[in-house]
Amino acid sequence: MHPNENIFLVGPMGAGKTTIGRLVARSLSREFLDSDHEIEARTGADIPWIFDVEGESGFRRRERLAIDDLTQLKGVVLATGGGAVLDPDNRRHLGSRGMVVYLCTSVDQQLDRTRKDRNRPLLQTEDPRRRLEELMAIRDPLYREIADLVIETDGRTARSVASEIVRKLRLGPDAPEARE
Numbered sequence: 001m002h003p004n005e006n007i008f009l010v011g012p013m014g015a016g017k018t019t020i021g022r023l024v025a026r027s028l029s030r031e032f033l034d035s036d037h038e039i040e041a042r043t044g045a046d047i048p049w050i051f052d053v054e055g056e057s058g059f060r061r062r063e064r065l066a067i068d069d070l071t072q073l074k075g076v077v078l079a080t081g082g083g084a085v086l087d088p089d090n091r092r093h094l095g096s097r098g099m100v101v102y103l104c105t106s107v108d109q110q111l112d113r114t115r116k117d118r119n120r121p122l123l124q125t126e127d128p129r130r131r132l133e134e135l136m137a138i139r140d141p142l143y144r145e146i147a148d149l150v151i152e153t154d155g156r157t158a159r160s161v162a163s164e165i166v167r168k169l170r171l172g173p174d175a176p177e178a179r180e
């Protein structure tokens with residue numbers, strides 16, 4: 001993989017994009033960025049505040065600008081927000097400006113990983129399972145549409161997923177499995 005090539009992580013809430021992205025960046029000595037963090041820094045407010053005050057559409061507008069800017073950098077590892085793939089411009093930019101890695105995760109695992117966190121406005125509902133299932137039905141095909149690599153994360157540690165990504169990016173998607 002060329003050092004200038006970007007790595008973009010996509011997938012649903014709780015897939016581990018932020019956690020695993022950080023590990024992949026460290027292992028490849030790359031800069032790590034996260035579009036959710038970038039949006040919060042640019043706005044000077046957190047994501048729940050943006051959803052409250054500007055609605056989801058206000059958040060998506062900010063997300064589109066952030067993704068367009070961040071995907072123009074070179075040689076970075078970028079974790080995206082779970083809904084970034086909804087926008088066709090975002091899909092075009094992610095798909096054409098770097099290697100896209102889809103972190104695949106079951107709804108059960110997502111629920112487990114997001115249970116304690118109040119930072120995801122879309123999950124502040126009576127039935128988060130149902131919400132996650134609805135989002136997955138719409139988004140899974142969109143993640144797959146732009147993915148160069150699809151990696152299963154269920155029941156695995158973040159470290160094991162990160163090393164699989166690094167190995168496959170270095171050796172190609174058919175690289176033999178490493179023993180863990």
Ligand SMILES: Nc1ncnc2c1ncn2[C@@H]1O[C@H](COP(=O)(O)OP(=O)(O)OP(=O)(O)O)[C@@H](O)[C@H]1O
Nearest residue numbers: 012013014015016017018019081082113156157158
């Ligand atoms: N493979 C994993 N094994 C165990 N725990 C994990 C794994 N991946 C992530 N986690 C934990 O799950 C939680 C959510 O992970 P993380 O914030 O990285 O997800 P995300 O994909 O960035 O979600 P979002 O789209 O909401 O930003 C964190 O507490 C993290 O430590």
Ligand SMILES: O=C(O)C1=C[C@@H](O)[C@@H](O)[C@H](O)C1
Nearest residue numbers: 013036047081082083120121
């Ligand atoms: O799945 C989503 O739509 C979201 C995921 C998070 O990463 C944040 O981008 C925000 O909470 C919305």
Ligand SMILES: [Mg+2]
Nearest residue numbers: 017018036079
């Ligand atoms: Mg994240």
